Amino acid sequence: MRHLAAVCTLGLSLLLAACAVGDAGRPPVEPVSRLPPVPQPADNPATPQKVALGKQLFADPRLSGSGKMACQSCHYRNLGWTDAKVLSRKDDGVMNTRHTPTLYNVGYQTAWYWDGRATTLEGQVLAAWRAQIGADPAKATAVINAVPGYRQQFIAVWGAEATPDTVVKSLAAFFRSLVSTDSAWDRYEAGDRTAVSQAAIEGQALFVGKGRCSTCHAPPYYGNSTFFNIGLEHGKDKPDPGRFNVTKNEADRGAFKTPTLRSVELSAPYFHDGSAATLKDAVRYMASGGKPDPNKSALLQPTGLSEAEMDRIVSFLMSLTSTEPWQQPVLP
Ligand code: HEC
Ligand code: HEC
Numbered sequence: 001m002r003h004l005a006a007v008c009t010l011g012l013s014l015l016l017a018a019c020a021v022g023d024a025g026r027p028p029v030e031p032v033s034r035l036p037p038v039p040q041p042a043d044n045p046a047t048p049q050k051v052a053l054g055k056q057l058f059a060d061p062r063l064s065g066s067g068k069m070a071c072q073s074c075h076y077r078n079l080g081w082t083d084a085k086v087l088s089r090k091d092d093g094v095m096n097t098r099h100t101p102t103l104y105n106v107g108y109q110t111a112w113y114w115d116g117r118a119t120t121l122e123g124q125v126l127a128a129w130r131a132q133i134g135a136d137p138a139k140a141t142a143v144i145n146a147v148p149g150y151r152q153q154f155i156a157v158w159g160a161e162a163t164p165d166t167v168v169k170s171l172a173a174f175f176r177s178l179v180s181t182d183s184a185w186d187r188y189e190a191g192d193r194t195a196v197s198q199a200a201i202e203g204q205a206l207f208v209g210k211g212r213c214s215t216c217h218a219p220p221y222y223g224n225s226t227f228f229n230i231g232l233e234h235g236k237d238k239p240d241p242g243r244f245n246v247t248k249n250e251a252d253r254g255a256f257k258t259p260t261l262r263s264v265e266l267s268a269p270y271f272h273d274g275s276a277a278t279l280k281d282a283v284r285y286m287a288s289g290g291k292p293d294p295n296k297s298a299l300l301q302p303t304g305l306s307e308a309e310m311d312r313i314v315s316f317l318m319s320l321t322s323t324e325p326w327q328q329p330v331l332p
Pocket of ligand 2: 207211212213214215216217227228229230232255256257258259260261264267269270271272273279282283286287297299300301303313
């Protein structure tokens, strides 16, 4: 329970429920798929004040080039930190070429973006600040420093007014708090036999057994920084090279990052190209073994799962939805 105590000290609101259980004196249980503490970089450890500051910046359109688009404009909490669109339009009016991914559990990853081209979360945040919301970081930082409520917070957290570096670090610290936690399945594994339906229990058995889904979507994350070609680009006019762009290794052509399946029910549509409209569609595609791309991963094969079995896998995936509280920040 060492890590739970550490997080309780941190006071992250999303874990208050877990801390409260400990406080009530009941023996704490250690579920199999409970997530470990998020690794914190030595030069940017989280504090509750820093996370609260990053949360405000995340929701603030004043950070953008136009002054109209926030990070949150494509990453909504109630949509599993995505935007319910196949592809979304950036601040400069240009369309993205890939679907908006979830921000849940990004703190555990080791490579960011669908192709893993960012090797630090801070680097990813800086890139998104420029590319998605069209900002000149120096200009946007001046706008932030002109807001007294921000100036005070930056001085309290960082000992000085905002710089592009401390804006980025505050945002990254907030992202490391976006842990998908306390799902029904986590409670079931912790011993609450009434937390999930019989269909979800059978679905989990199919997920690890006949469906072989956990080969790539292993607990506790159910997907992390590993890359596979699952055939989605096969037959397209201009196939997205995916991971190949980063490694220049032919074996990585058409490979994309394995998304976490925690809270996946909230984030339709699915896949890097947004091509699956519903969770059932995504499961059906995966269970089919994918399109016959010559570069497709050998780990993805037709499973022979029936429609009824796929429905049970969907029930299991729906039991992985996080129940942490969320409050929209008040902007200074
Ligand atoms: C216009 C929509 C849009 C906005 C606004 C937006 N994003 Fe994103 N975000 C995306 C898309 C699309 C991707 C995936 C791009 C890719 O993989 O090539 C992404 C990916 C990410 C990822 C990587 C997740 C992962 O699993 O690797 C992070 C972190 C992120 N965005 C943070 C931010 C931050 C910080 C901001 C504000 C500065 C922001 N986003 C604003 C659309 C958006
Ligand atoms: C070879 C590894 C592999 C196997 C096996 C696998 N997946 Fe996946 N899965 C991936 C990758 C990689 C992606 C993202 C690919 C992309 O978008 O190009 C993905 C995406 C998904 C998504 C969409 C998630 C999102 O947020 O867009 C779902 C749902 C999913 N898989 C469920 C399953 C199920 C259910 C099974 C078993 C029937 C399964 N997967 C088997 C690697 C795998």
